[in-house]
Amino acid sequence: MASLSYTFQEPFNLRKTFECGQIFRYVPANNFKTVYAPIRNRVVKIIQKSPKKLEIQSNRLEGLETLMDSFLRVDDNYKEMLEEIAIDTLMKKISFHCRGLRLLKQDLFECMFSFILSQCSNIPRIKKNLSTLVQDYGRKVNYENRRFYLFPTPEMLKGCDEEIFREMGFGYRAKYLSRIIDSCPDFLENKKSGEKFCLDCSLDTEELNKKLKSIYGVGQKVSDCVQLFAAGDLRLFPVDTWMKKFMKKYYCTQKKVSERKIRHKGQELFGKWAGYAQEFIFYYARTEEVFEKPKKPQKG
């Protein structure tokens, strides 16, 4: 077996999936017909053979299928999701527009690190910050004459203090990250195996969310993202500035609406598929330029 193939019932679009903002480290090639992504301990090459067909190659084949089944969320009932989030004309339109966008299930440590870094930042800067980090601390992997870096394990980052992270340009987020490196949050440590930054599956949605928020530097938005993208809990509806604009315009039209209410509204509207709805809306809001900031009026 030199490669692995997937045929889906519904589209799996690489461009939409990787560009929608859920993941930061990937390298598109050949106009998104191919995407390279460092995942855990290997580099994976994902090829769009057709709208519903993907082919997977990797520098490491051992355990590849299990890893990709999880990463690609092959068990999601995508068709049902598309139908269930299309609650009205607007969402039908968005659902159609985003069809093929898939949620991925990412590594917990990398995901948490990335989203803590993301606060009050922007995608180019986040990518740049992560790139600095992995070049300094990650393991280098050459694959098809390209250079990639695996995300460093917590152990590899031992000793990274606030000062070092600040020098990497992380700003005030350095404090949060160095503290996490310093000691893994208790509930993320598997007492039996000693493994760190892994999830206790016995926790329900609200329990885990509460625990994640107890981590210094992790608030509602970051915990929701981590729980959605790394714990794979699709009920989460992270509310960022884009989501605020969208929801205020269409589904929370009262004058004063808190982020709390918006989050609740999203979960109420979309139930177990709230995470997909959120990512669809986010992708839509950013690509359709309906929410672009109005240009400042020229002086004169």
Add this chain to the structure above:
DNA sequence: ATCCAGGCATGCA
């Protein structure tokens, strides 16, 4: 030159 981003902690009503 300000101003503000894919938030969060802190302190206060």
Add this chain to the structure above:
DNA sequence: TGCATGCCTGGA
């Protein structure tokens, strides 16, 4: 609960 404020840095 809900609000205000400061926080790093880089791009508009």
